[in-house]
Each structure stands twice: as structure tokens, then as C-alpha cells.
Amino acid sequence: ETGVTQSPTHLIKTRGQQVTLRCSSQSGHNTVSWYQQALGQGPQFIFQYYREEENGRGNFPPRFSGLQFPNYSSELNVNALELDDSALYLCASRQGAGLTTEAFFGQGTRLTVV
Amino acid sequence: GIQVEQSPPDLILQEGANSTLRCNFSDSVNNLQWFHQNPWGQLINLFYIPSGTKQNGRLSATTVATERYSLLYISSSQTTDSGVYFCAVVLSNDYKLSFGAGTTVTVRA
Numbered sequence: 001e002t003g004v005t006q007s008p009t010h011l012i013k014t015r016g017q018q019v020t021l022r023c024s025s026q027s028g029h030n031t032v033s034w035y036q037q038a039l040g041q042g043p044q045f046i047f048q049y050y051r052e053e054e055n056g057r058g059n060f061p062p063r064f065s066g067l068q069f070p071n072y073s074s075e076l077n078v079n080a081l082e083l084d085d086s087a088l089y090l091c092a093s094r095q096g097a098g099l100t101t102e103a104f105f106g107q108g109t110r111l112t113v114v
Numbered sequence: 115g116i117q118v119e120q121s122p123p124d125l126i127l128q129e130g131a132n133s134t135l136r137c138n139f140s141d142s143v144n145n146l147q148w149f150h151q152n153p154w155g156q157l158i159n160l161f162y163i164p165s166g167t168k169q170n171g172r173l174s175a176t177t178v179a180t181e182r183y184s185l186l187y188i189s190s191s192q193t194t195d196s197g198v199y200f201c202a203v204v205l206s207n208d209y210k211l212s213f214g215a216g217t218t219v220t221v222r223a
Contacts, residue, residue, distance in 0.1 A: 033210065033211075035211075037155075041215065042118075042200055042202075042213030042214055042215050042216055043157075043200075043202075043211075043213050044213075045210040045211065045212070048209060048210060055209065056209040056210055058210065088155045090155075090157065092211070097209075100144050100145055100164070100204075101145075102145075102147065102159065102162040103147065103211060104159060105149070105156065105157040105159075106156070107154060107155065107156040108154075108155040108156060110155065
């Protein structure tokens with residue numbers, strides 16, 4: 001059984017550019033959620049996908065968007081990058097859309113915007 | 115929104131010591147998880163514990179949902195226990211994990 005994997009592990013982008021981060025969910029998991037963790041803080045929820053549909057979104061602007069594919073892998077896209085977007089981006093997967101299943105996280109993508 | 119408060123914010127331990135980390139939450143929850151964040155940033159699952167008590171080696175956790183708190187116990191601490199410990203909850207009518215600010219644990223040899 002493979003765990004949650006994210007790519008790339010590190011990324012440096014220039015302000016104003018666009019970036020795509022990728023996540024492969026754990027085997028058997030059909031729900032993927034994305035979190036942003038700024039330095040010294042706890043992760044903040046961005047959005048969640050269940051069976052290719054977004055079914056929850058946190059307090060992030062529309063330039064943060066995502067996709068989930070039929071194999072349940074997912075992408076996080078960020079347009080018009082700002083310096084404050086520099087953070088660790090974490091992907092989590094779990095089984096089902098219900099609230100009572102355990103979430104498992106990938107190793108994260110560290111994004112630096114210069 | 116839900117408030118998740120962790121205490122203490124920082125903890126310095128001598129190797130072999132025991133410690134207790136606390137997580138208070140402001141509303142009823144369906145899900146509570148404890149994580150250890152390693153130096154590379156990955157969140158490692160410690161416990162899925164919306165209620166009751168669980169033990170895994172030197173770690174154990176207790177959640178008293180009716181009183182809205184959870185405790186993580188570390189016994190006979192080792193230097194490898196160093197890192198940030200997060201508590202995260204899912205509200206009864208919500209879908210996302212809400213994280214506390216974390217407890218940074220430093221275990222000295």
C-alpha cells in the first residue's frame with residue numbers, strides 16, 4: 001500500500017507566476033484535501049475534493065484552484081503568485097466524504113515565491 | 115469558527131522525562147487526530163482519537179469529548195521525539211481538519 005505522495009518537494013517561483021502542485025492519494029482513498037502551512041503556524045485548510053467534485057473550501061481567494069482526477073490524484077493551482085504564498089503545501093487523503101475517517105498527509109511541497 | 119488551543123506552546127525535556135500535551139477545543143467534534151511534524155515537514159499520524167484512550171508504545175492519548183479536551187502523553191522521552199505536535203479536529207457539522215498552533219517539543223540528551 002502506497003502512502004500519499006506529493007511533487008515537487010521544493011519549488012521556487014517569481015511573483016506573478018503560476019504554479020501547479022501534485023498529489024497522489026493513498027490507495028483506496030477517494031477524498032483529497034489541501035492545506036497551506038506558513039512558517040511557525042498550523043496548517044490552514046484550502047479546499048477538499050471528493051470523487052472529482054470540490055465539496056468544501058476555506059478562506060482562500062479564487063486564484064487558488066484545484067482538480068481531482070478519476071484515479072483520485074489531485075492538483076493545486078495557484079495563479080498570480082504573491083510573496084505571502086510562500087509556504088509548505090500539504091495534501092491529505094482519506095476514505096469517503098464522511099467526517100469520521102482518518103486523514104493521512106504527504107510530505108509536502110515547500111514553495112518559495114521571490 | 116472552532117477554536118483549537120494547544121498548550122504549552124513550547125516544552126523542553128531531558129531525555130527520559132515524561133510529559134503531557136493538551137488540546138482544548140471549543141465545540142463538539144466528530145474527529146480528532148494527533149500528529150507529529152518531522153523536521154522535513156511531513157505530518158506523521160500518531161492517533162485518531164475522537165473519544166477514549168489509546169496507547170502506542172511510549173505514546174498514549176486520551177480524549178474527553180464531553181469536556182472538549184484531549185491529552186497526549188509522552189513517556190521516557192527520546193531525542194527523536196523532538197518536533198512539533200499538532201492536534202486537529204473536525205467539527206460535528208464540518209468537513210475540514212482545524213489545527214491548533216502546535217506544541218514544539220525539544221528533548222535534550
